[in-house]
Amino acid sequence: MKKSSVGEFDCSIAKTVSTIGDTWSLLILRNAFHGMRRFEDFQKHLCIATNILTDRLKRLTKAEILYRVKDQDDARRVQYRLTEKGFALYPVLVALKDWGDKWEGNYDQPRMVLRVRETGELIPPVAVRTSDGRALHPQEVTPTLGEGADELTKELVEFRVKD
């Protein structure tokens, strides 16, 4: 299978990964969530080659995760900002950060802590929860077929092992 055809898998994870699942795109998004908006700033902070940055910004813009807007202060400049679809990636980014902090960090002290802006309250790790807020272990969750399920999805759902 070609890499480019992975997104054609009828699977949300495959599609999502083929859209944003490369190192540079994720790092650009991370910075975007920190308020970074300008080509120059991405380039400097990430030490990314300009052609690669151009490519990724184009892809993210085409995917409607970022949109371009002229900088009011400086007509020569362009800003790349998150769309609603882009903002919706926040749980993905935070889940990645949470996992890395816990399992891949080499540090006793955390480098960055997320808080509620208004109150300063600490934000607990992202989890899969019931609607009343209880965190669930993966084995407490079961996938069920939706109306639109295709063959591969069926295979996968039926695969489920019981222990």
Added chain:
Amino acid sequence: MKKSSVGEFDCSIAKTVSTIGDTWSLLILRNAFHGMRRFEDFQKHLCIATNILTDRLKRLTKAEILYRVKDQDDARRVQYRLTEKGFALYPVLVALKDWGDKWEGNYDQPRMVLRVRETGELIPPVAVRTSDGRALHPQEVTPTLGEGADELTKELVEFRVKD
């Protein structure tokens, strides 16, 4: 920068992405969360070349996301199972699925729906929440420096734009 050195960024997202952030690894993990455990099953379901699959299983095993165990039923067989560290990736996978379902799906009907195994209750989308369960928009969240913050983290946190 070489791809292999991205993980050396002092950033949990970069580290995490360099560990699991490629298409095949994510798809293998997706299947593992569905209970898939055998080389052969991964190979058949994903149509992945055996050398690539070997490589990814090794990497995931080395990262202690999967571990190998002999199949009790068939001595020739090996099983790859999720470790605790592997199970901890569940929020990442579900967040990816949720986002893809909402923003990248071409279907009116969902293909797969997650439910609480015991009760059948629907599981709401993964979100960044306060400790009392309120979902937060990214702009309601602010990053603060932890004790272990390095220069790049500081740059990033200070970048935050106010509108």
Added chain:
DNA sequence: CGGTATCCCATTTGATACTG
């Protein structure tokens, strides 16, 4: 069954130079 070993091709990368 669960891999290894090889080979080859396509893609991606990053450095560098250049431009409207």
Added chain:
DNA sequence: CAGTATCAAATGGGATACCG
């Protein structure tokens, strides 16, 4: 400033054959 153009090198992919 925000790209584009070029290009050599590295990487990653899949097919195939083979093995304990």
